[in-house]
Amino acid sequence: MKKKIMLGNEAFARGAYEAGVRVVSSYPGTPSTEVTEEAAKFDEICVEWAPNEKTGVETAMGASVGGVRSLSCMKHVGLNVAADPFFTAAYTGVTGGMVILVADDNGCHSSQNEQDSRYYGRAAGVPVLEPSDAQECKDYIMKAYEISEKYDTVVLLRSNTRVSHSRGVVTLGERIEKDRIPYVKNVEKYVAMPAMAKKLHVAQEKRMKQISADADMMDINRVEMKDGSIGIITSGICYQYVKDALPDASILKMGMINPLPKGMIRDFASRVDKLYVIEEGDPVFEEQIRAMGVELAGGKDMFTIQGEYSANMIRKAFGLPLAETAETDSAPGRPPLLCAGCPHRGTFYVLSKLKTTVLGDIGCYTLAALPPTAAMDTCLCMGGSITMAHGFEKAVGTAKNTVAVLGDSTFFHSGITGLINMNYNGSKGTVMVLDNRITGMTGHQDNPSTGRNAKGEPAPAVDIAALCRAIGVKHVVEVDPFDLRAMEKAVKEETERDELSVIIAKRPCALIVKQPNIPYEVTDKCKNCKQCMKIGCPAIEEKDGRPFIVPERCVGCGLCESVCPFDAIRMTGKEASK
16 A cells, blocks of 8 residues: 655545545635645546635535535634534435535634634534544545445534644555435425424434444544553544653543544543543533543643643643753744735735724734734624624714725625625725735635636636626725825725725735845935835844845835835845846
8 A cells, every 4th residue: 555644634635535525615724725725636526616615515515415425624713604504414414425624723823713613513413523643634534424424414524733734644545436326306305494404403313313322333433541540531633642641541532522432431431540531622522521420530620721732731731741842942033924025015004104994804914913014903704894894884983094904815705795785784984805816824725806716727707896896886996005106095085985985906916926036225315214114024124223125035026115205225236227
């Protein structure tokens, strides 16, 4: 058998391929994004970027009803968006196997919260699997399809940042070609109107009882008996930490984390002197195990609900010596910044200059909330900028000098309905769509405006300006965010306008277009006003008390030259002389 070192997310994609998956529909969201990107490399799989997670799950469900295995991937907050079809699909069951892969972000590396997706599995009433390493990522997704089709259920496959983004050796297998199951009309199964839904709920509860009874015998739940003085119940990445910190402890490793293998838990508890539960996030296991009447020596009283765990955290909790770690105190701190040449920089420089109230959104541009621009007042969720701006206007009584700001991908994800709401309910606010021609924050995935699909093939491109006008917005302005005069004029005019308006800041992401690569320099004309430093460019730093452009970082966008009031910034001497 061929073996390969793979990222956890790569292994998920490989497992989907080997399991015979035909359709994948997802929305990019760190730390899940690479699963769909890798799946797109297989010709046998139809792979799509959906406008949002709800659309992705509905597409996957349609494919399942059509008789093939399907997959939809997202990050934890994306499952909120997909909750409507997810909960009903838990009632209806499936035809072809269907898996929803959700990646949690313990530690908030790239998220606005630390939501625990295990609750969704319990609330919806579906089985939940959780791998611990790359090999299990491949194995568990294949197992998930077996469970899905055996028990007629959607399966939730839970990952997290460390599992998705760590590498391990994976044994590769061959693809299993599954024949499409012929479609048979079944209204009582797939039409979830009240009369049918009541029956479907009964069937769902029966299904979960059967899975719960079978969980004790599933090979993805296993006991590793060693020293009987300490027993640990755990799953996922915490299993790796436990193995490292407590190599002699007995472990009950759960691969299926909903429903719990209750018989196995009780048996394991009877074989150890002291029983502990170690789980990142909320006390989901602990509360259920205590409710079973099983005595625990420790759980969340020894650990935190917030952030990620580590082997040393476990060692410390058990009073063991800590392992040596690399010294990091000397590493210089660096706040997250927009890239050199980022088109958002011009937009937020103007918004900061005009002291505009900015209702913000999720994306690279959220970094504009930080100094030196400090030009964002709120960030709630995907698409929330528009609807919050509408509510803000209704509360304050005016939309003057107030804008909602969101990216192009976010606009398609969940901004369009908010704009319709503003138009329908008589808002006079201003919406800014930052159209950088890509989904930037998650690693440059295409979206409905880029003209390419998930496989890089040509696709119809949505004209954002035309779409806004079609919704009913009369005043739509397109402007280059690096044309500061035009941008300032547009913001002033539109925020003073007594009607709904949209400003589209159009300039490609600096990482997807060829930059001029002509560095700029600060000349002797500099009066040390430091206006150039207010744009927050990582290529500009202070040296000997004065602004200095680091040539290796400068991409030659020229924004600093535009903001300098003394004409003290120019292209380097060599280039300027040409």
